[in-house]
Amino acid sequence: MISAIANKIFQRAIEDYHRHDDIDHPIENPYNSLSLEHLLYLKCWIDTVQWHMEDVVRNPDITPEEGLNWKRRIDKQNQIRTDTVEYIDSYYLQEYSDVRAKEHAHINTESPAWAIDRLSILALKIYHMNLEANRIDADQAHIASCKSKLDVLLEQRKDLSQSIDELLTDIAAGNKYMKVYKQMKMYNDPSLNPVLYKKTP
Template sequence: MISEIANRIFNQVITDYHKFDDIDHPVENPYDAESLEHLFYIKNWIDTAQWHMEDVVRNPQIDPVEGLSWKRRIDAQNQVRTDMVEFIDGYFLNLYQGITALPDAKINTESPAWAIDRLSILALKIYHMREEAERETASAEHREQCQTKLNVLLSQRDDLSTSIDELLADIEAGKKYMKVYKQMKMYNDPSLNPVLYNKS
């Protein structure tokens, strides 16, 4: 099952990242460059680095100039994340290109890679919520509240994993078909963001 592979690799990445806990640590991807596992590893590394960027920029004591620098870096990282999702969708489009959709086939509300993107973020939520549920310096009430939230996140991961596997099975069986829309983000494009093109 694809979701099982994804969840295993996402957990591996998060563990690998926290050996260094360094946003700028280079990715050391152990998987073959042509494999789906390789793509999943990069995907979650991108998300894990961005997660920690988001933590840094929320420091109320951060210097405003430094904060703006982090915000721009997060924007750039988010574009990398989007590009990676679209690349993974390209993998699935290629994988299922020989499948003929049934006459009554339907399109899903989101593509496989965007669902996997949510699974990747969920892995990070689970890791960090578990940290809070087990943090010895926190109050018993805090740990209990975080354990309750963790249980919900774990249930959500089970449901999302099942949905992803069912979606891919339906595509393979021709019951659903893929149609991928590029995100066409406008705020990073100097020809589409009026704040940018009006300055020139």
């Protein structure tokens, strides 16, 4: 099932990142560039980098100039994340291009790739909540709270993994079909963001 493969790859990407724990460390994707595995590793690496950017920008001692710089980097990273999700959906559109949808087939509330996006974020939450649940410098109330939250996250990953596998099985069988919409993030487009296109040259 794809969820088991994805969860394993996400864990590897997160662990690979934390060997250096450096936002600017170059990615070393171990998978064939034409494979789904390559996209999954890339997706989680992007998420991991953005996770740490979000930590940095919340530093109360950060200067306004530094904060603005990080905000712009986060915006850029978020666009790369969105593009990568759409690449994963393109993979699945090609994968199931020969499947004929049954007469009463229907679409899902989200595409496979956006569900996988949530699974990648869950992997990060689980990794970092596990760190918090095992901190030696935290009090017992903190540890207990984090362990309780970790249990919920693990259950959530189990449920989401099952849902993704069932969705892909339904698509392959023609019981559901994919219908993908581009995100069209208007604030990143100079022709659609009025602050940008109304700017005096």
